[in-house]
Amino acid sequence: MRELQFREALREAMNEEMRRDSSIFLMGEEVAEYNGAYKVSQGMLDEFGPNRVIDTPIAELGFAGIGVGAAVNGLRPIIEFMTFNFSLVAIDQVINSAAKFMSMTGGQYPCPIVFRGPTGSAGMLSSQHSQAFDNWFANTPGLKVVVPSNPADAKGLLKTSIRDNDPVIFMESEQMYGDKGMVPDGEYTIPIGVANLVQPGTDVTIVTFGKMLSKVVMPAVDELSKMGISCEVIDLRSIRPIDYPMVVESVKKTNRCVVVEEAWPLGCIATEITYHLQRYAFDYLDAPVVRVTSRDLPLPYAPTLIDEILPNVPRTIKAVKEVMYKN
DSSP states (O other): OEEEEHHHHHHHHHHHHHHHOTTEEEEETTSSTTSOTTSTTTTHHHHHOTTTEEEOOSOHHHHHHHHHHHHTTTOEEEEEOSSGGGGGGGHHIIIIIITTHHHHTTTSOOOOOEEEEEOSOOSSOOGGGOOOOHHHHHTSTTOEEEOOOSHHHHHHHHHHHHHOSSOEEEEEOGGGTTOEEEEOSSSOOOOTTOOEEEEOOSSEEEEEOTTHIIIIIHHHHHHHHHTTOOEEEEEOSEEESOOHHHHHHHHHHHSOEEEEOSSOSTTOHHHHHHHHHHHHSGGGOSSOOEEEOOOSSOOOSOHHHHHHHSOOHHHHHHHHHHHTTOO
């Protein structure tokens, strides 16, 4: 085991896969000469050269389309968006091309492509650069959507995503690139669609994914444990597909559930989890499922307002106490 930063784990995954398979290449804004906007691709141009680590103009629609065309013609592109807020410019290529090639060609043309980059708020970047689009892409048949929460998962899941024959949306966080964690030595992958039981508990199940785990949920769990509340914590890891069985089995044991997610409340993953639990674990629930999401507002610039709008520790503690019927 070695301690790596989140960005280093991502870089190691890409390096290992590009050494293994010459059909893999990285393309995006500033990924080559500048070593990546967040230094994820640092040193990769020196090793793999300009034919496999490719700087692009500020033209997401264009380079996403080039990536899709390359993927259906036998290559395995990794397309980096500087932020998934900018993917909106390219969303036609992601939704109408990459996600649909396999079905529209009767299985003749798989589209093995990874679209990766940061999602969600990264601080005082205001409304147009702070949106969590995880659930948007998860609504699209044909895509897989992965949202890792720590360096070890980032490496194992990215390697799996690069090898997958379906298009994968790989969501990161600017606030996590410097996070450190222990990463296994040697070759390892993590299957897409298998959640992680972060912590067993008996009183309430907390379901989350991505940066919400370390930034909100685990600090809240520490406080709740001091109050005598035992929380079982599940990190979904991927939100398409979702590991429903792990969530259902956990709620059958704890009889209560809180879902913490950065996205807006309407049509989010927390809503989907809530529906699934009332459908398949209704008789085991001792309280309604409670969601902790962003407020239904564009994110402002002011840090005081950001704190009020995003999920946070006090709101998560309040939600857990609500399902526990504690004041």
